[in-house]
Amino acid sequence: MFPVLRPILNKGGAGNYISREESVDRLVPVVADQLGLLRDYDYVAKRLDAPAVRQRFEEVVLPNVRTELNKLYETIFSLGGSAPTGADMDWSASGLDGNDTDSLKTLLERDRAFGDRLRDEVEAVHHQERTRAILGHNADKSNDRLNMLRALLADLG
Incomplete structure (x- = not known):
């Protein structure tokens, strides 16, 4: 559908939406990817050498990633899915064992890819x-x- 027409055609629920089941099927892999992103952020947060960067991760970033994940959970549950x-995920992260700068650059690329996917x-x-x-x-x-990652990388500079 043309983006400019979307508000007009969707007003009042007009238009053809995919089914609830199809939405669940499409969202489950997105949740799996966001779980992987949460794992990566958590892994890096526990290993950061710079105390200010670690604090920012623990107080701002991790809660936000968890909140976003919960919004997706709620959406899937409201659509009748699970x-x-x-629980069955490998919670060890790979490619994130470098110094703070290398780890943040890797997170930047992974989060960019996730945002593109969304x-x-x-x-x-x-x-x-x-x-x-x-x-x-x-x-x-x-x-x-x-x-935020770009700003932290600039600070570590």
Whole structure:
């Protein structure tokens, strides 16, 4: 659908949305990816040498990633599905054992790819508006994290 027409055609629920089951099937892999991102952020946060950077991760970044993940969980549950919990996930992270700068650069690339995935999902199919809004919100939060990571990298400079 043409983005300019979306607000007009979707007003009042007009237009063809994908089914609830299809939405769940498309969102479950997104949740799995966000769980992996949370694992990566958590892994880096525990190993950062710079106390100010570690504090920023623990007080701001990790709670935000968890909140975004919970929004996706709620969406999947409201659609009648069940989401992966990460219980069977390998919680060891790879490629993040370098110094603070290298770890933050790796996180930057991984979060950029995740944000791109969210934006692609919003445009790929006609999700219900609530689902689209949550995916868009999480993509915006990914951009916020990218800006924060760039600022931290500049500080470590």
